[in-house]
Amino acid sequence: MNNLKRQLIPEPDSTRPPRWLNNHEWSAxxxxxxxxxxxxxxxxxxxxxxxxxxxxxxxxxxxxSRQPGRRLQLKDLAVVxxxxxxxxxxxISRLERRGWVRRVSGTKGRATNAELTDKGYRKLxxxxxxxxxxxxxxxxxxxxxxxVKDLRRVTGRLNAGxxxxxxxxxxxxxxxxxxxxxxx
Amino acid sequence: MNNLKRQLIPEPDSTRPPRWLNNHEWSAxxxxxxxxxxxxxxxxxxxxxxxxxxxxxxxxxxxxSRQPGRRLQLKDLAVVxxxxxxxxxxxISRLERRGWVRRVSGTKGRATNAELTDKGYRKLxxxxxxxxxxxxxxxxxxxxxxxVKDLRRVTGRLNAGxxxxxxxxxxxxxxxxxxxxxxx
DNA sequence: ATTAGCAACTTGAAGCTTCAACTTCAAGAA
DNA sequence: TTCTTGAAGTTGAAGCTTCAAGTTGCTAAT
Numbered sequence: 001m002n003n004l005k006r007q008l009i010p011e012p013d014s015t016r017p018p019r020w021l022n023n024h025e026w027s028a029x030x031x032x033x034x035x036x037x038x039x040x041x042x043x044x045x046x047x048x049x050x051x052x053x054x055x056x057x058x059x060x061x062x063x064x065s066r067q068p069g070r071r072l073q074l075k076d077l078a079v080v081x082x083x084x085x086x087x088x089x090x091x092i093s094r095l096e097r098r099g100w101v102r103r104v105s106g107t108k109g110r111a112t113n114a115e116l117t118d119k120g121y122r123k124l125x126x127x128x129x130x131x132x133x134x135x136x137x138x139x140x141x142x143x144x145x146x147x148v149k150d151l152r153r154v155t156g157r158l159n160a161g162x163x164x165x166x167x168x169x170x171x172x173x174x175x176x177x178x179x180x181x182x183x184x
Numbered sequence: 185m186n187n188l189k190r191q192l193i194p195e196p197d198s199t200r201p202p203r204w205l206n207n208h209e210w211s212a213x214x215x216x217x218x219x220x221x222x223x224x225x226x227x228x229x230x231x232x233x234x235x236x237x238x239x240x241x242x243x244x245x246x247x248x249s250r251q252p253g254r255r256l257q258l259k260d261l262a263v264v265x266x267x268x269x270x271x272x273x274x275x276i277s278r279l280e281r282r283g284w285v286r287r288v289s290g291t292k293g294r295a296t297n298a299e300l301t302d303k304g305y306r307k308l309x310x311x312x313x314x315x316x317x318x319x320x321x322x323x324x325x326x327x328x329x330x331x332v333k334d335l336r337r338v339t340g341r342l343n344a345g346x347x348x349x350x351x352x353x354x355x356x357x358x359x360x361x362x363x364x365x366x367x368x
Numbered sequence: 369a370t371t372a373g374c375a376a377c378t379t380g381a382a383g384c385t386t387c388a389a390c391t392t393c394a395a396g397a398a
Numbered sequence: 399t400t401c402t403t404g405a406a407g408t409t410g411a412a413g414c415t416t417c418a419a420g421t422t423g424c425t426a427a428t
Contacts, residue, residue, distance in 0.1 A: 112407065294422060
């Protein structure tokens with residue numbers, strides 16, 4: 001299976017560049033890289049084909065569907081969806097055009113809320129099973145329960161490092177900080 | 185830490201949509217999702233800022249640098265880089281414009297090889313340490329050796345399922361099959 | 369010796385994301 | 399009050415990726 005990599009990326013020698021990581025790390029990194037390239041691509045394209053939406057759009061709508069009133073302020077939605085405010089703004093515009101979400105301007109400050117419409121909700125309910133069947137097939141069916149636990153642990157550790165410093169647009173740091181403060 | 189998620193995504197009740205996955209899976213999925221959204225974004229933006237190239241471009245050049253003659257046919261490069269041929273073709277054009285790679289038409293069939301130039305090699309040598317310092321900081325410094333092993337195992341399993349069926353452009357399946365055949 | 373079919377690209381358009389700049393609103397300082 | 403600052407969004411342009419539709423060069427039938 002990994003003969004491919006072995007053949008196409010031969011061991012370095014004096015005339016070739018150094019490896020920058022030790023063997024264990026290098027191997028883990030190659031695998032991780034492949035996973036986070038291939039998995040999102042697979043999920044995205046399936047959802048696009050069978051439900052006509054991207055995975056990010058799905059995530060946004062799913063997050064809304066779980067909120068009371070099916071609405072949430074954009075800055076919070078950005079945090080939940082792991083995206084920048086700018087990206088979100090564009091996405092909400094697209095979803096609005098399709099009639100799945102509408103903007104409702106909030107009361108305080110410049111707040112804008114995104115609200116899932118009934119049409120959007122129906123669409124989401126239709127897409128959900130399709131999507132999660134695929135997630136199950138690609139992820140949970142191939143892993144043992146122990147591996148799922150390991151996965152959760154390791155990704156949890158990684159996120160703990162990533163979240164506090166990720167710059168999802170210049171605002172995210174403050175946003176995350178604020179959201180954490182009010183929720184603790 | 186996860187209070188955030190807990191607050192912003194409350195438990196479902198009768199009026200809210202079902203969860204589609206069980207608790208363990210759901211939690212693992214949320215974490216995995218965050219990781220493969222945040223980690224590539226972090227890596228990409230750092231590499232872009234400090235070396236003026238995307239992570240994908242880095243990967244392509246790094247793969248070339250390890251080949252004899254620092255060159256490789258595009259279809260094989262596509263496999264190594266986990267990208268579609270089309271994407272690769274565009275990327276190679278960009279890298280050519282910057283003088284880091286050149287196209288060399290191969291001998292058989294319609295083969296085209298990409299070859300890393302000296303300038304590209306120097307650039308890569310400059311970017312490598314910068315990049316891998318960040319990888320180490322974000323990934324390997326936060327994980328224990330055991331967790332690195334787990335990560336490698338789990339991603340290995342996932343890839344085994346993903347690789348054979350991933351449709352990286354309509355050609356990838358055949359490409360992968362071919363590449364595997366000739367290397368086994 | 370044609371011709372059909374496939375493999376390996378290339379290309380242009382459409383769609384998404386990022387980036388930087390700009391607008392608006394709310395508070396607090398002066 | 400007026401000024402300043404910062405938070406929350408919006409927007410347009412630039413850059414990348416994907417998708418579909420070409421090319422072009424083998425190879426295997428007929």
